[in-house]
Structures are given as C-alpha cells and as structure tokens.
Amino acid sequence: MSILSKLSFKDQAFRLREDAILDATTRILAVKGFDLMTIDDIAAEVGISKPSLYKHFKSKEELVGAVMTRLIDEAGAQLASLDAGLSALQQLQALLEWALRVRLGGGLPFLPSTSAHVREMLMKNLLYVGKVIKLNSQLEKRVRQAKAAGELRADLPDDVILFSYYARSCDPTVEYLRLYSKMGDEDIVRYMLDVSFQGMLATK
Template sequence: MSILSKFSFKDQAFKLRENAILDAATVVLSSKGYDLMTMDDVAGAVGISKPSLYKHFKSKDELVGEAMIRLLDGAIEQVDALSQQLSAREKLEALLEWALRVRLGGGLPFLPSTSPHVRDMLMRNFKYMTRVLKLNRMLEQLVKQGQKDGQLDASLPTDVILFSYYARTCDPAVEYLQKFSKMSDDDIVKHMIKVAFSGLR
C-alpha cells in the first residue's frame, strides 16, 4: 500500500468517525437538550473515548455548532434538489415534509429556540450564520413567489408567513402526536402540512 493510499484511508476513517459523532450528538441533543448533554454522552454513544472525541471537536459548543451546520446543509440540499416543475408552495410543502420526517426520527433538535446560550453561541458562528442567511433567502424567495402566484395570502407580510413556516418545523404538537396519538408518522406529517398550509377552517 502506498503512503498516499494510507493517508487517504486514514482521512476516510477520520471523516466516517466524525459523521458518527455528529449523528450521535444530534440524537443526544434531541433527547436531552444542550444543557444536559455532555461530551461523555456523545463519546459513549459513538463507542469512543473522550480524548478521541476531542481530536475531532475541541469543545461542546464546536460540536453543537457543526451538528447544526450539517442540518442546515441538509435543508439547503433539499431545496436545491427539488424539481423545477414544482410550484413555490409545493416546494415549501416538500421541505416542511422533509423537516418533519427528520424530526420524527430524532434528528432535528431545535436548539436556538430553546436555549439563549446556544442561540448566542450560534450567532457568533460564521459558518452557521452563513447557512442560516442562505436558507432564509431561498425560503423568502419561495414565499414571495407563492404570494405572487396566489398560492399564499398576499395580504400577509412575507415575514409573517416565513416565520410562521419556521415555527411549524418546531411545533411541539409533533412530539405530542408521536407520543400520545395512535397515528403513524406518515399521517402526522400529512396532517401537520395540511394545518400549516390550509389552517383549521
């Protein structure tokens, strides 16, 4: 085996472990929240030592920041991958469906809305804020197009629709329905999307 291929294998192994760490951190964050999560929790979930964990992420804040950046990257990729044949409203519905399914699977912690410390920490994270602004621009364009096409209420300020849309992605009703109703995840997603875009009328 050449020196180059050895380095390539080590790089791949390092990246795979890093992804496993981010997977574990996302699950722990979803179940415990930022304040109760420890680096020991994450290391134990991955099956590595804490010193090995610190080779990838120097602090809890850095780890959480990277986990949230990865989630935003996933959302941006979803929007980019949507068919151009879909209307603006259909694209918004498709992204909400993706977010709800990821969330029902325990993979979408909504930390900024629940922890002032995390919100402040993330706002100081340039990579995170770059992703937030990019996703916000993409969704704002979709909302404006939906209003122009008559698919979304043009009498409402764009920000009201946009931030109401964000709120639907972290609506606590999702957890209550998953825990206490007898509905399948498919039905929960279907009904939450209907409520978000058609209301209760």
C-alpha cells in the same frame, strides 16, 4: 467519484468517525437538549474516548455548531434537489414535509428555538450564520413567488409567513401526537402539513 473515495484510508476513517460523532450528538440533543448533554455521553454513544473526540471537536459548543451547520446544509441540499417543475408553494410544502420526517426520526434538534444560550452561541458561529442567511433568502424568494402566484395570502408580511413556517418544524404538537394520539408518523406529517398550509377553518 465521491469526495470520500479520493481521501486516504486514514483520512476516510477520520471523516467517518467525525460523521458518527455528529450523528450521535444529534440523537442525544434531540433527547436531552444542550444543557444536559455531555461530552461523555457522546463519546460513549460513538464508542470512543474523550481524547479521541477532542481530536475532532474542541468543545461542546463547537460540536453543536457543527451539528446545526450540517443540518442547514442538508436542508439546502434537499431544497436544491426538488423538481424544478414544482410551484413555489409545493417546494415549501416539500421541504417542510422533509423536515417533519427527519424530526420524527430523531434527526432534527431545533435548539435555537428552546435555548437563549444556544441562540447566542450559534450567532457567534459565522459559518452557521452565513448558511442560515443563504437558506432564509432562498425560502423568502419562494414565499414571494407563491404570493405573486396567488398561492399564499398577499396581505401577510413575508416575515410572518417565514417565521410561522420555521415554527412548524419545531412545533411540540408533533411530539404530543406521537405520544398521546393513535396516529402513525405518516398521519402526523400529513395533518401537520394540512394545518400549516390549509389552516383549521372549514371551507365554505
């Protein structure tokens, strides 16, 4: 039995509306970014009044923190759901593939990479920071395992690999390819994964 099914009808409606608010915020953030997005935009997208929205979230900052925290939760759940038989490198590849697909679907607003104000705001959100640290630790473990298995270069520092990995999930190349190339999303994901893990040098 799901958690939602255990709630009263009123609580279920509240939870569903909250999810709708977070979904709308994610879509608008992906298009407008934090500075241009307004509470009016979100309320209009969901089809509710601003007072109703404020019953769920007290400010735009709190709302964005909830969106980013949910995103980290989804990434952690995706990582946990991967086949245990996959190698560490295959798990890293699978998670990046998931992130690219979510991003192409408009569900991955990587705000910290584009706004110093948002980074500072999120760093004050202890729930978000705690979840980021946990996910980073899980990915760092897989990087070390992949290096030990000879799947990743042992001479590269872990941080170089990790931050390069994170950068791929918010690389503007994805948008450029969608706008200016004739590639479909499947090709974009495939080529981004190839460049991320195989590089651009021709094999000898």
